[in-house]
Amino acid sequence: MGSFCYHTFPASSHLLVSDFSQGFKSPKLPYLSKQQERWFSRSQGASKVFAYYGLRAPPYKLDALEPYMSRRTLEKHWGGHHWNYVEGLNKQLEKNEVLYGCTMDELVKVTYNNGNPLPEFNNAAQVWNHDFFWDSMQPGGGDMPKLGVLQQIEKDFGSFTNFREKFVESALTLFGSGWVWLVLKREERRLAVIKTSNAVCPLVWDDIPIISLDMWEHAYYLDYKNDRGKYVNVFMNHLVSWNVATGRMARAEAFVNLGEPKIPIA
Amino acid sequence: MALRSVLTRKTTLGLGLRGIQTFSLPDLPYDYGALEPAISGEIMQLHHHKHHQAYITNYNKALEQLEGALAKGDTTSIVKLQSAIKFNGGGHINHSIFWKNLTPVREGGGEPPHSSLGWAIDTNFGSLEALVQKINSEGAALQGSGWVWFGLDKESKKLVVETTANQDPLVTKGQHLVPLLGIDVWEHAYYLQYKNVRPDYLKNIWKVINWKYASEVYDKESK
Numbered sequence: 410m411g412s413f414c415y416h417t418f419p420a421s422s423h424l425l426v427s428d429f430s431q432g433f434k435s436p437k438l439p440y441l442s443k444q445q446e447r448w449f450s451r452s453q454g455a456s457k458v459f460a461y462y463g464l465r466a467p468p469y470k471l472d473a474l475e476p477y478m479s480r481r482t483l484e485k486h487w488g489g490h491h492w493n494y495v496e497g498l499n500k501q502l503e504k505n506e507v508l509y510g511c512t513m514d515e516l517v518k519v520t521y522n523n524g525n526p527l528p529e530f531n532n533a534a535q536v537w538n539h540d541f542f543w544d545s546m547q548p549g550g551g552d553m554p555k556l557g558v559l560q561q562i563e564k565d566f567g568s569f570t571n572f573r574e575k576f577v578e579s580a581l582t583l584f585g586s587g588w589v590w591l592v593l594k595r596e597e598r599r600l601a602v603i604k605t606s607n608a609v610c611p612l613v614w615d616d617i618p619i620i621s622l623d624m625w626e627h628a629y630y631l632d633y634k635n636d637r638g639k640y641v642n643v644f645m646n647h648l649v650s651w652n653v654a655t656g657r658m659a660r661a662e663a664f665v666n667l668g669e670p671k672i673p674i675a
Numbered sequence: 676m677a678l679r680s681v682l683t684r685k686t687t688l689g690l691g692l693r694g695i696q697t698f699s700l701p702d703l704p705y706d707y708g709a710l711e712p713a714i715s716g717e718i719m720q721l722h723h724h725k726h727h728q729a730y731i732t733n734y735n736k737a738l739e740q741l742e743g744a745l746a747k748g749d750t751t752s753i754v755k756l757q758s759a760i761k762f763n764g765g766g767h768i769n770h771s772i773f774w775k776n777l778t779p780v781r782e783g784g785g786e787p788p789h790s791s792l793g794w795a796i797d798t799n800f801g802s803l804e805a806l807v808q809k810i811n812s813e814g815a816a817l818q819g820s821g822w823v824w825f826g827l828d829k830e831s832k833k834l835v836v837e838t839t840a841n842q843d844p845l846v847t848k849g850q851h852l853v854p855l856l857g858i859d860v861w862e863h864a865y866y867l868q869y870k871n872v873r874p875d876y877l878k879n880i881w882k883v884i885n886w887k888y889a890s891e892v893y894d895k896e897s898k
Contacts, residue, residue, distance in 0.1 A: 489871040531818050584762045585841035586819035586862075607819035626820070626862035627871060635725045635863060 461499045462513070462536060464492050467543035474548055477647045482631045490627055491539040498532035505529065513537050514612060521613040534608035538588060538621065541610075545620045547650035554651040557674035558619075558658050561667065565600040572602070573645055576622075579604045580641040586625040591654070593617040593661045598668065617661040619654050695742055697735050700728050701771055709779040713879045715868045723774065726863055730766030730842070737763055765842035769822055769857055776856050777883050784883035791897070792855075792890040799834040809836050811877040814860045824848075825856040825889070827896055853896045855889040 467487060472480035502509045508516060508529060517537050520530035553569055554562060566572035572591075579602050580589045587606040594601050594616050603611060604624075611618050622644055629640035659674040703723055708716035737759040744752035778784040787803055788796065800806040806825070813836055814823035821840045828835055830851040837848045845854040858880060865876035 485870050493871070584758070585821075627866060630862060630866045631870075634721055634867075635729070 460510075461502065462495055464495045465540055467546075469548055474546060474648060477632075477643045478546070479632050482628070485631065486623075486627060487539070487543065491536070494532045494535040494539065498529065498536055501529045501532060513540075517610065517612050518615075521609075531608045534610055534613075537612070538608065538610050538623070541618060542588075542621050542623050544653055545622075545650055546644075546648040547652065549647075550650045551645060551647040552651065554654060556655070558651060558655050561600055561658065572600075575602045577638075577641050577645065580622060580624055581637055583624050589622045589624055591619045591621075593619060593658070593665055595665055598665055617657070617665065619657050619661070620649055622649075695735075695739055698731050698767060700724075700731055701774065703774055705777075705779050705782070710777055710784070710883045713784075713882045714777070714865075718863075718865065718867050721867075722770075722859075722864060727767070727770040730763045730770065733759065734763035734767050762842050765844045768844050769842055769859070772854055772857050773859055775888050776858075776885055777880075778885035778888070780883060783887055784885060785881060786886060788886040788890050790890065792886070792893045795834055795893065795897075806836070807881060810856075810858065811874065813838050814858055814877050815874045817860050820861040823858050823860055824852075824854050826852045826854045827893055828852055829896055832897060853892065855892050856884065 464487075467483070471483040471487070474483065508519065511519060513533070513536065516529070516533045520527040520533050522530070553559065559569065562569055562572050566575065576589060576591065583589065583604045583606075585606060587604055588610065589602065589604045590611055592601055592603055592611045593599070600619070605611070610621075622641065624637070629637065633640040633643075655675055662674065700723070703719070706716075707719040707723070710716075710719060737756050741753065741756050741760065743749075744756065787793065793803070796803055796806050800809065810823055810825055817823060817838050817840075819840065821838055821843075822845075824835075824837045824839065824845045826835050826837060826845050827833075828849060828851050834855075835849075835852065837845060837852065839845060839848060845852045845857070858877065860873060860877075865873065869876040869879075
């Protein structure tokens with residue numbers, strides 16, 4: 410991952426793309442949610458170390474999702490919107506001693522403030538949401554989940570087709586900007602499809618998201634204009650990463666007893 | 676209200692107790708490309724012909740379902756339909772106002788308001804620049820989808836700048852509020868041209884804002 414000095418970070422998203430495109434010959438990059446920076450205080454000559462959030466790149470090249478999600482969309486969406494959220498968040502954290510130093514998950518829950526969100530919530534949650542979203546997709550995605558995930562979906566929705574219908578319907582009936590999620594609900598110990606507005610994500614209710622779909626217009630407008638139905642179907646058919654979903658379910662089982670420990674997840 | 680006669684075309688269908696009013700897409704008073712370069716023809720066409728039309732179609736559908744539910748006394752459905760009516764009906768109201776808020780440069784787009792509205796703006800905000808600045812900053816700060824409004828409070832006679840979320844009409848922020856100008860800050864209103872730089876869209880839209888219309892509404896409603 411490229412490291413960059415906070416104060417001289419280039420505003421151009423084009424530079425961002427070239428910065429990160431080098432590393433994609435190797436398999437999935439390790440998760441680095443904080444970048445260590447050195448910032449020298451000129452007046453005192455002492456060195457201060459601040460850790461800030463960095464813009465984590467999607468685990469694929471920006472054109473890897475073509476023709477279903479164009480390079481242009483990824484450049485604008487990841488390099489523009491997602492980057493703005495990261496920058497905005499860092500600026501807010503700079504001034505906030507209480508919140509500085511939280512992990513991303515903690516930050517989202519704390520700033521949600523039980524429904525009365527703090528100003529940092531929008532940026533924090535959107536950074537988290539977009540990281541999660543890029544990971545929820547892969548080149549050559551779509552198709553069907555396998556093994557334990559499929560069994561759990563069939564158990565909680567009746568059939569994969571039912572689940573898919575419900576997911577698509579939720580996406581298309583979402584008013585305004587928001588996200589659609591497949592979540593594992595902790596209390597009820599079952600999967601569910603939920604939709605959230607703007608920046609809200611299921612972490613705030615302590616549920617475990619498995620996959621997400623960005624239904625903000627900027628996510629699909631360049632590629633599909635107002636044809637949301639096409640976008641959602643393309644996501645389900647060609648983009649959604651059931652591999653990642655499987656990994657997430659496996660991790661979730663450490664926290665939620667789904668009651669059937671014999672299911673081979675992975 | 677004058678607006679309502681433009682928005683509705685009453686047709687009675689079916690054997691219901693009430694006739695269903697079917698709403699239809701109002702014509703744009705200018706060509707799709709007439710607002711260039713502030714707003715591209717591509718956006719205008721999609722915005723009017725696809726988005727606004729979709730709100731109207733879904734509004735009509737929701738009203739039809741409402742009529743059925745009312746006839747049966749099905750309270751659950753009546754209540755459930757409210758969000759669809761608010762969203763799609765609101766979308767219809769808001770966009771109908773929006774098309775009138777814009778006009779090509781050659782027909783006076785961008786010309787600042789004079790007489791009573793001009794004075795009222797100076798009194799309430801100090802100057803037109805200050806008002807534009809306020810509207811732009813509130814519009815840029817709006818998270819997600821919504822509208823930024825410049826309106827008149829009929830009761831207090833004050834001019835206000837407000838934002839609403841999604842397709843909520845201005846009246847949801849205050850029952851006495853009358854919209855003079857509304858700017859759509861949903862991403863579909865600017866994304867193809869301005870991408871994620873909403874502030875640029877807000878800066879440029881003033882070149883095609885129809886202050887004459889806003890003045891007319893102000894004069895009528897402030898009596």
